[in-house]
Amino acid sequence: MSFGDSKAIISNQDGIHEKLEEVVQKHLSHTFEKPYSQHTLTVFNSLDEEVKSFSGEVILDACCGVGQSTRILAKRNPDALVIGVDKSANRIERNVDEHIDESLANLPNVRLVRADLNDFYRLVAQANWPIKQHFILYPNPWPKSKHLQRRWHGSAVFPQILSIGERIELRSNWPLYLEEFNAGATIVGGFDTILGEVSDEEPITPFEAKYRASGQVCYQLVLTRR
Ligand SMILES: C[S@@+](CC[C@H](N)C(=O)[O-])C[C@H]1O[C@@H](n2cnc3c(N)ncnc32)[C@H](O)[C@@H]1O
Numbered sequence: 001m002s003f004g005d006s007k008a009i010i011s012n013q014d015g016i017h018e019k020l021e022e023v024v025q026k027h028l029s030h031t032f033e034k035p036y037s038q039h040t041l042t043v044f045n046s047l048d049e050e051v052k053s054f055s056g057e058v059i060l061d062a063c064c065g066v067g068q069s070t071r072i073l074a075k076r077n078p079d080a081l082v083i084g085v086d087k088s089a090n091r092i093e094r095n096v097d098e099h100i101d102e103s104l105a106n107l108p109n110v111r112l113v114r115a116d117l118n119d120f121y122r123l124v125a126q127a128n129w130p131i132k133q134h135f136i137l138y139p140n141p142w143p144k145s146k147h148l149q150r151r152w153h154g155s156a157v158f159p160q161i162l163s164i165g166e167r168i169e170l171r172s173n174w175p176l177y178l179e180e181f182n183a184g185a186t187i188v189g190g191f192d193t194i195l196g197e198v199s200d201e202e203p204i205t206p207f208e209a210k211y212r213a214s215g216q217v218c219y220q221l222v223l224t225r226r
Pocket of ligand 1: 087138139208
């Protein structure tokens with residue numbers, strides 16, 4: 001299976017989307033009421049008790065793909081509970097030997113689940129999970145201008161996304177995605193933000209590895225709640 005196109009993003013948009021403010025304001029003023037999928041609800045319920053009774057840090061790795069970053073974060077934070085979420089069963093469940101060396105296998109503080117984040121985020125926000133760090137690494141960029149609402153900051157769940165985590169980190173090879181997410185967060189307010197190049201020496205996800213191998217720069221946006 002391929003990890004996507006490693007070519008630089010081509011978009012018909014050359015700046016922050018003109019409708020960003022309108023879209024974010026619409027989502028701030030309307031409650032997202034689509035019913036939860038049963039599968040995601042079951043997965044959320046299976047973790048809810050453990051998360052609420054956990055005494056250490058809880059870290060959420062959203063769009064975790066095969067979970068390489070989830071495991072690396074768990075190794076770096078052995079006292080934390082690290083939850084990786086992806087909607088793709090193929091990525092969550094398949095053999096990931098190629099990305100997971102022995103030092104990352106069988107870490108006791110990793111939970112990898114298949115769930116739709118459009119539902120999972122709302123459940124986490126509603127339950128007020130005490131998430132310390134929230135990662136969204138290389139979300140699908142949806143570079144066509146008409147697809148703004150498929151980007152996380154254009155989605156109906158953006159208010160809940162921003163309510164999760166004392167620190168939120170996004171990474172992308174398309175800096176405009178991060179600039180736009182940041183602009184959306186500024187509309188909502190309450191964050192200090194830093195946007196720059198990824199500082200990790202070694203890639204922490206397969207997409208990051210692939211972009212770097214093709215000579216692209218990877219960027220990170222860090223939002224810290226004031
Ligand atoms: C470009 S991949 C990045 C995967 C991984 N973070 C990496 O860097 O290798 C984006 C991932 O987001 C997941 N994803 C997209 N929409 C999602 C949703 N609504 N709920 C859960 N996962 C989603 C996809 O299944 C995919 O694995």
